[in-house]
Amino acid sequence: MEFRHLEYFIAVAEELNFGRAAQRLQMTQPPLSQQIQQLERELGTALFIRTQRRVELSPAGRAFLPEARSLLKHAERAKRLANDVGAGRVGRIAVGFVGSATYDILPLTIREYRAAYPEVYVHLRELPTPSQVESLLKGEIDVGFIRPPIASHDLRVETLYRDRAVLAVPKMHPSSHRAVMRLSDLGGESWVLLARSTWSGFYDEILAKCSDAGFDPNIELTAAEFQTVLGVVAAGLGISIVPSSAAIFKREDVVFIPLEGEVPTIEMSIAWRAADDSAQIRQFLDVTRKMARNQQGG
Amino acid sequence: MEFRHLEYFIAVAEELNFGRAAQRLQMTQPPLSQQIQQLERELGTALFIRTQRRVELSPAGRAFLPEARSLLKHAERAKRLANDVGAGRVGRIAVGFVGSATYDILPLTIREYRAAYPEVYVHLRELPTPSQVESLLKGEIDVGFIRPPIASHDLRVETLYRDRAVLAVPKMHPSSHRAVMRLSDLGGESWVLLARSTWSGFYDEILAKCSDAGFDPNIELTAAEFQTVLGVVAAGLGISIVPSSAAIFKREDVVFIPLEGEVPTIEMSIAWRAADDSAQIRQFLDVTRKMARNQQGG
DNA sequence: CCCTCACGATACGAATTATATATGAATAAC
């Protein structure tokens, strides 16, 4: 039995006339008769009673008709489902992100993506960059907002935007009134940095830039989140370098001062499996890129 | 899309290897690859990710797999249903019957048929013979226990059993002690007969036999059921002729006396549409004939 | 009563389609 037989059967059952049914099916009558006979042979029962003048459904045919219809409908649904999933209109995508992505790019992207693909379930998971690399490779997440650099040939990385690094100093600090500063002025300070485990690239680069500027920073303490870093700065325990976007945590007692010259690169990137060319990923990346562009302009 | 494609897809999805799947399907690998490609083209999406070394399901394939399985199951159910209905194992049969069939043949037959075909819904309807003829022709009932004769070329009739006609007289009747009587002895009696509308053949035959016996019966009244007839006989309003099976309505005040010589034919028959050669009818007739034989023997 | 029409079944050739064989390309394992 093939779907063809079901379509033929339904046509004959509705027309109760082989000739008209054949016409409707864009074919001639003899093959239609044959196909119906073939179906009846397979079912082991007659579907029609041919009374040499009119055709009518047998009890078996009457029972089979709704089944045949529902089978065709079911098949259509299955086809559309496969197509929808293939086109990324329905499904699931697991998104990893570093904490600092929640300041701007993540909520924008997720909101936009959900509006465009309401049938895709978006699973969100906050993870530091190294864990995201693992999770991507394991397939636990499909895409991740990360802080470069990462090293894996199986992953693709794309920079979304670059942020200026700015100095964060307590309001009571003697230099808090200055419009701009340079790293080389800061040799004697105590430092509060974002923990290396959260963003190793940033940490290492700050150390490298300080070294270039001729000093070895005196690191008072490290914290896992920028919010905590700023809290500690506010308490007067030291100064820090943060992305300008961290300024959304506005505080009365902290002042942000732009840095002159070579500053640490502060990039937000998105990463995904190189082997994954699914529509979901493609579409999610498109939305993300668009949001990144908009944000950079603003 | 045809069922073939679904079977092929499931095989590949389960083996995740075109070669082994082809082997399982008793075919070679190239046509299997082609058929899968054809299916993917129709669905507008890839079902597998071929990574040149291993095959895995795409998201669309993962979504489509349970649908494909359920479609095949659904098709199997539909086939079995058609076959069951065609073979008369499930379905519905509407049975008409005259009141006097409830004395013996009807309950026996229905009980036996239900035991043999528990999935066939048996619809029962009490109707006098002429109404059954109409209902059979209209298709409102499929088979009927009737009292012959009936006249219709579109119906088939088969006699199930013949009953002796016996005389029913009140206990106080002067002849109530006699072992046997003949119609010709009964010229002067008052008669209570089953209404002509209930069983015209019987009524007409009694009149004919009486005429043969040399008298014209004085019909006091007619009733629609034998039970009522016997009640009136018991009340002493007259005597009657009834099938011996009507003796199940045993009453203290009525005596049944066998008739000698030519007695009215008392037949129970079964009728069905000549055009109807459905399995249900065939099987119901078989059961009915078997019950009729058993009963006659007993 | 014969003729014609309508309708489904059958017979057979043509076209389409699925399948098999042979082969290629790419990758992983030794």
Place this chain on the structure above:
DNA sequence: GTTATTCATATATAATTCGTATCGTGAGGG
């Protein structure tokens, strides 16, 4: 580097569907 494995492609063959022509059978009309 070589071999084995695996899926894709090209071409040939087999199967099957489909179209054309025709038959058989009732029903309706003249």
